[in-house]
Amino acid sequence: MDLLLQFLLTGLTTGSIYALVGLGFAIIYNASDVVNFAQGEFLMIGAMSAIFLHRLGLPLPLAIAAAVAISIAVGLLLEKLAIEPARNASVVSLIIITIGASIFFRGVALLIWGKEIYGLPHFSGEEPIRLLGATVLPQSIWVMAGTVVLVGAVKYFFDHTLAGKAMRACSHNKRAAALLGIDVKKIMLLSYGLSAGLGGLAGVLVAPITYMTYDAGVMLGLKGFCAAILGGMGSSMGAVAGGLVLGVIEALGTGFISSGYKDAISFFIILLILFFRPSGLFGKSGGERV
Amino acid sequence: MRRLSGFFGLAAVLAALPFLFPDNYYVTVVGTTAMIHVILAVALNLFMGYAGQISLGHAAFFGIGAYASAVLTTRYGLNPWLALGAGLVATYLVSLAISRPILRLKGHYLAMATLGFGIIVHIFLVQADTVTGGPDGLSGIPPMSLGPVVLDTDMEWYWTMGGLMLATILFSLNLSVSRMGRALFAIHGSEVAAQTMGIDTPKVKSQVFIISALITSLTGSLFAHQQSFVSPDSFGFFFSVELVTMVVLGGMGSTFGAVVGAVLLSFLPEFLTVFEDYEVMIYGAILMSIMIFLPSGLFVAVAGFASRRLAAGRERRRC
Amino acid sequence: MLRVTGLSKGFGGVQAISDLSFEVREGEIFSVIGPNGAGKTTLFNMITGLYVPDRGKILFEESDITALPPYEIAARGIARTFQNLQIFLNMTTLENVMVGCHLRTSSGFIAGALRLPKVAREERKVREWAREALERCGLADQADATADSLPYGMMKRLEIARALASAPRLLLLDEPAAGLNDSETAEMAELIKGICESGVTVLLVEHNMGLVMGISHQVLVLNYGELLAKGSPEDVQNDPKVIAAYLGNG
Known part of the structure; x- marks a missing residue:
């Protein structure tokens, strides 16, 4: 039982990261129909930037903020x-x-940082916390709590802000959105910025636990893609759920x-999901979008 | 025979190169690697360019062939040709088993499914170390012989791979002007219309997938003997991506496009080594730029431009 | 020749076709008309196997073809064209039509790739058939043009040529005259009549009343998925229900 709880906590921690990458995937896919295979690189860029800005003497919060800004800039440029x-x-x-x-x-990244492995200091110490017989790193709690806050913020953005609603309109029908006076180009740009920012933050959150290398984004990106498919492509909250499920299964x-x-x-x-339920675990049935 | 003029031209170049540049590293070593890539790209082009599908997992079939040969010859002392045959049987069974469910998918879903398949095979190669030798791979793969000739020099492999490459190209060119080739193009153009023309699209897609996989596996077996060493690194996600890039770089659907893409991508790293640390970055930038500015592919764009110029020239003369 | 009984199909809450029955006799031009959204294309998609009906049966030459996959239905001798053109834009005009000969030939991958003598013979025959079909549809001089360079009217005829190349016994034409001008429509009428006279039964969906009434043997009127009227062109034109449906219920 303790063991199970331990796996569950580990799974939810990695799952949170997958959820954030998957959410980023879904945002870009919804806005532009592009499956962004560079999604994982946003994490790497965020994490690496934070690590190096911190090493240059910037206080951690400032380094993190700057790193997220860098990720967003990269997303916009992309x-x-x-x-x-x-x-x-x-x-x-x-x-x-x-x-x-x-x-x-x-x-x-290879050019700037080489092939070495880097780590970011844990946000609030490395003393494990005991919880019902399982142990959990404070950083894991940061990751999980951070994910909850970020997902909540994204959901609020989609449901209650003009830009968020415009983005949703674009994902349903670009032409109709354009006719309604929505600047589709701007919305696309915004979606890449948002997605990259989420990725950067996810990278910063996870960097203290997993360590970072120039190529750490590859697998994380693919897992995010898995999360998005598991949850049903095109559904943002589905991708979040898919990420958590994937993390737990892996653990x-x-x-x-x-x-x-x-x-x-x-x-x-x-593969099983794609073969038998391509609309994802949480998507509406009816197969892929055509 | 005009249809095959490009083919005969290539064969002539292939035959002349070793005499024009004897013992040249770029001909014998890089050239042979390039020919291996050409075979793989032409095989993948049957599935991607002709039938309009996508596979981000073809490196897995290359790996299945290579590892079948490596494991069976080093651990069980099997004759290389029998090992190669075993690799083909394994590839046939695997590709047959996954083809129907995978090929129901389209676009991003198909990309993801093939990618997942490729990664699973790669992980297996790394993890099943009692059989595959794990991340370190397997060395000491014995040379194979072609009749009385034992293939163990660079030149011998140059001719062997060259022969297989020409055969594959001819296969692809002939197919493009045959009933099944047209069926593949039709699936690419409109799957619905293809079905109403009586084309059993699930079966045809599955067949071309299997054929493409078998050619890839066969090449993998030869590659294992040529290198006399295999490790999982050669069969990972990035190699699958590289293969797709070769096809798309030259121009999807064109056999010679795949040839050009494969040759370019094989020589590119040789030239990029000059840039040392910048290599990866430049590689990525080239990939992106070609896709953004020449989406139909390098070869197809250049060939199209040339034929338009020729046509314009003819037009002028007529006036 | 084609017998449809009790056919129904719904999408979500919308009933596209409900309890539709009719019979197409061999050698005739049978037209289906009706306002937009009446379910005409849905009907075609069910006959050709692209949609599976919710209820009902489709019999072709006395054998049940309901819910067979499209390629098996095609193999029975039913060909079609599409309202939203489904031309193979990546091929030439001739190659498009050569695809139509798929069912009349048999060589497989290996034979084709090895270019066996049998294949060369087959190719010559396929070219001949395809050129014949292009000729019938007035596209002979466009054989080597890439399909995506053809003007719209020619693309419509190309679809017919491609369908004819499969030597069908029943040809389904989905709005062949849509988007054509008057003289092109007149040519289309002649083409369809000629096809019928050559022994191919035609099932036609069309909005152009002049065309329909001029060439059809039987006309069926669909309204919101239900059969409104059926009979000779004259009967249908004089049917008060049809007039009401077309002029509105005022």
């Missing part, structure tokens, strides 16, 4: 320089463009089967 000029490209071309972007970002798989096959288990589940 949209402006790579996605917008290729508006009419095919699905395959767009996939290659975002993969190219992710390789480019990794290349830049259980690691605990009870083998840590080496942890990623294989995730992808196996994704």
Whole structure:
């Protein structure tokens, strides 16, 4: 029982990160129909920037804020320089463009930071907290609480702000949105900024636990993609739920089967989902969007 | 024979290069690697360019072939050709099993499913270390022989891979002007219309997927013997991406587009090593730029431009 | 030849076709008309297997084809065109039509890739059939043009040529005259009549009343998925229910 709780806590921690990446995925997919394979790089950029700004002597909160700003800037540049000029490209071309972007970002990171492994100090100490027989790092609580706050903020943004509602309108029907006077271009740009900012923050939150390298974004990005599919592509809150479920399954798989096959288990589940329920666990049935 | 003029031109270049540049590293070593890539890209193009599907997991089939050969020859002392056959059987069974459910998917979903498949196979290669040797891989793979010739020099592999490459290209070119080739193009153009023309699209898609996988696996087996060493690094997600890039870079749907894409991407790292640390960054930038500015692919765009110029020239002369 | 009984199909809350029955006789031009949203294209999609009906049966030449996959229905001898054109834009005009010959030929992947002698023979025959079909539809001089360069009117005829190349016994035409000018429509009428005279039964969905009334043997009027009237063009034109539906209920 204690063991199960332990796995659950570990799972929810990683799951929170997957949820944030998945949410970022969903935001961009909804706004622009692009599956952004560079999503994981936002995490890497956020985390790496924070680590280095902190090393340069910036206080942690300031370093984090600056790092998130850097991620957002990268997201905006990606949209402006790579996605917008290729508006009419095919699905395959767009996939290659975002993969190219992710390789480019990794290349830049490699150039600046090299191949070494870096860590960020834990936000509030490394003394584990005991909880009903399980132990949990304070940073895990930061991750989980941070995710709750961020997801809540995104939900508020979509439901109660003009820009958020405009973004939702764009995801339903771009032409209709444009006719209503919504500046679709601006909304696309905003979605990339928002998604990159979320990614950057997720990276900063998780950096103290997992450590960072220039190529740490790859797997995290793919897991975020898994989360988005698990929850049902196109559903933001579905992606969040999908991320949490994926994290827990992985933790259980690691605990009870083998840590080496942890990623294989995730992808196996994704295959099953795609084969038997392509609309995702939480999506409405009816298959893919055509 | 005009239809095959490009093919014969390529064959001539292939035959001439070793005599024009004897013992040249770029011909024998990089050239052979490029030819392996050409075979893989042409095979993937059947599935992606012809039939309009996407696979981000083709490296897995390359790996299944390579590891079947590596494991069976080093651990069980099997004849290389039998091991190669076993690799083909394994690939056939795997691709057959996943083809129907996977090929019901389209677009991003298909990309994700094939990607997931590729990653699972890669993880298996890394983790099942008692069989595969784990992350360190397997070394000491014996050379294979082609009739009386034992393939163990660079030149011998150059001719072997060159032969297989030409065969694959001819296969692809012939297919493009045949009934099934047209069925694939039709699926690419409109799957619904293809079905109402009587094309059994699930079956045809599955067949082309399996054929593409088998060619890839066969090449993987040869690759294992050529290198005499395999490790999981050669068969991961990035290699799948590289293969897709070769196809798209040259121009989807064009056999010679795939050839050009594969050759370019094989020589690119050789030139990028000059830039050392900038290599990865420049690679990514090139990839993005070509897709943004020449979405139909390098070869197709250039060939299209050239033929338009030619046509314009002819027009002028007629006046 | 084609018998539809009790056919129904709904999407969500909307009943696109309800309890529809009719029979198309061999050798005739049978037209289905009705206002937009009457369920005409849904009917075509069910006959050709793209949609599975909720209830009812579709019999073609006395055998049940309900819910067969589209390619099996095509193999029975039913071809169609689309209202929203489904041209293979990545191919030439001739190649489009050659795809239509898929069912009349048999070579597989390996034979084609090895270019066996049998394949070369087959290719010659396919080219011949395809050129014939292009000729019938007045597209002979466009054979080598890429399909996406054709003007709209020609694309509509290309779809018919492609369908004819499969040598169907029943041809379903979904609004072949939509978007055509008067002279093009007249040509289309001649083409359809010629197709029928060559022994192919035609099931036609069309908005252009002049065309429908001029060439049809039987006309069926659909209104919100239900059969409103059925009979000869004259009968239908004089049916007060039809007049009311078309002129509004005022």
